[in-house]
Amino acid sequence: MKYTSQAVAKPYFIAAIALFLGQILFGLIMGLQYVVGDFLFPAIPFNVARMVHTNLLIVWLLFGFMGASYYLIPEESETELFSPKLAILTFWIFLVAGAATILGYLLVPYAALAKMTGNDLLNTMGREFLEQPLPTKVGIVLVALSWLFNIVMTVLKGRKTTISLVLSLGMLGLAAFFLFSFYNPVNLVKDKFYWWWVVHLWVEGVWELILGALLAFVLIKVTGVDREVIEKWLYVIITMTLVTGIIGTGHHYYWIGTPAYWQWWGSIFSALEPIPFFMMTVFAFNMVNKRRREHPNKAAVLWALGTSVMAFLGAGLWGFLHTLAPVNYYAHGTQLTAAHGHLAFYGAYALVVLTIISYAMPILRGRAANPERAQIMEMWSFWLMTISMFFIALFLTGAGIVQIWLQRISAAPLSFMAVQDQISIFYWAREGAGLVFLIGLVLYICSFFVKGQSHAFE
C-alpha cells in the first residue's frame, strides 16, 4: 500500500463480499420458488426475495466501486485521499441504510413500508430495481455525492490520469442519472421511458466507464505495460460504449408505447453494443501477452481476463441475441432476458469488482500477493462461479426459447403458467448450477483465510 488512506477500501470490500453472499442465498430461494412455488410462503414471497436479490446486487457492486475508487485514486493521484474520515463515515451510513432497507423488505409488508417511509410525499417506490424507500433513495444520492466529492477533491490535488478522469466521469454519471429515480409520472409510458435513464444508462452507459477504468488500472499494475498504451485503449473502448450504448437505450423502447422509430434506432445501435466488449477482451489479452513483468498475483490476472471474456459473452453476445426488434418482439420479457441479465451482471460487474478486490486486498493486508495455496483456491472459486453462471445462463436460455415457442409462436399458444410447468426441468437445472455457484462463492470466501508463505513486496 503506497498511501495509508487507501486502507479505507478494506471495509468496503468486506461489506461487498458479505452482501454478495446474501444476494446468492436469496437467488437460491427464488430459484427454488420457481419450481416449488410455495417454498417459504408466506414468510418470504417471491417478490420480496427478488427485491432483496436485486437490491443486494446493486448495493454490493456500489460498495465494490466505492472501495475500488478509494483504493486506486490515491495511487493514481499520487497523494493521500482528501478525507479518509468522510470515506469511513460514508461507509457506515451506506451499510446501515442498506441493511435497514433490506430488513424493511423482509419484515414489513411492502405497502406498509411505503406508508412508513413517506412514499405519499413523493411516490417513487414499487418500480423494478428502484424499490427503495424514499429515505434510502435520498441516502444513495448523499452517499454518491460524498464519494464523488472525496474522489474529485483527491484528483484535483494530485496527478490527473486518464483512469481517474474516466472513473470520476462514470461516478458523476451514476449520481446524475440516479436522480431520474425520483421522477415517477402517472403516465406509464413516461414512467418507463425515464426509468431506463437510470437502469440502462447506468449498466450500458456510465457503469461501463467505471468498469473500463478499474480494468485498466489492474492491467497496468499486473502487466507493467506502458500507461500510455492502456489509457489509449481505455478511451477507444469507452468511446464505443457511449456511441453504441446511449442510443442503444432504444432497444427498451420497442413495446412500451414509445414511437416505432425506436425499433430502428434501438436495433442498429444496440447491435453494435458488443463491439466495446469485444475490444475489451482483445485489449485485456493483448496487455497480458505483452506483459513486462510477472506479477505474483496470478489470481488477479485470471479475474481480469475472466471479466473481459464473460462481459463480452453476457453483455455482448447474450444481449445481441435478443436485441433486434423482430427477435425482441417474441423474446421480450421472457427467461431469455433473465439469462442475459444474469450473465451480463456477473461477467461485467461482479467480476470486475472481484478483480479489483483480488488485486487490492492482499496489498491492503500487507503483502504483494496471497500465498500460493490461497491463490489456487481463489482460482478454483473463479472457475466454479464462472462456469456455473454460464450454465445458469444456458439453462435460462433453454427455458426462454421453449417458453417463446409454447406461449408466443405455436399455433395453439399455452397460458403463462401452463408453459412454466412445461419448462420446469430447466429451472431445476438452473437451481443445481446455482448451488455450484454457492460452493464457488464459499470457496472464494475461504480463500481469504488460507495461511502460508505470502509474496512480499519487491
Added chain:
Amino acid sequence: MSATFTKSMARNVFYGGGVFFFLLFLALAFDTMKVLPTRDNSQNITPAVAHGKKIWETNNCIGCHTLLGEGAYFAPELGNVYKRRGPDFIKAWIKGQPTGVPGRRQMPQFNLTDQELDDLVEFLKYSSEINTNNWPPNIEG
C-alpha cells in the same frame, strides 16, 4: 494500436462522440415526448388510474409480474390482462389469493378494499390500451 493515433486524439474522439450521441439521444427523447400523446393513452388517465398505479406500485406487483414485458418473469404479463381476463375475473382472482395449492406458486393476499380493486383494474385497463406496436404477439402475453 498505431502510433499515429495518439492518446489525445482518442480522448477527443471520446468527448466528441459521447457529447454528439448524447445530444442526439436528447433530440430523439424530445421528439418522443412530442409524439407520445398520440400513443400513450394519456387522455384516459383519471384519478382512479393514478390511484390504481399507486396500488400497483406500493404492493410491488412488478416483483413477480411483467407489465408491458418489464418486471419479473415469475408470474403472467399484466399489460394485457384486462383484455385477457376482464375486470371481474381480475378482482375475484386478487381476492381469492393465496390459492394454497401445495407446490404451486403463491400470490400473497394484499387485503385491498373494493375501491382499491376498482382503481387497480382501471389502471390495468388504461395500460392495456397503450399503443405498444402490437406487443405482445398474442393474448397469452
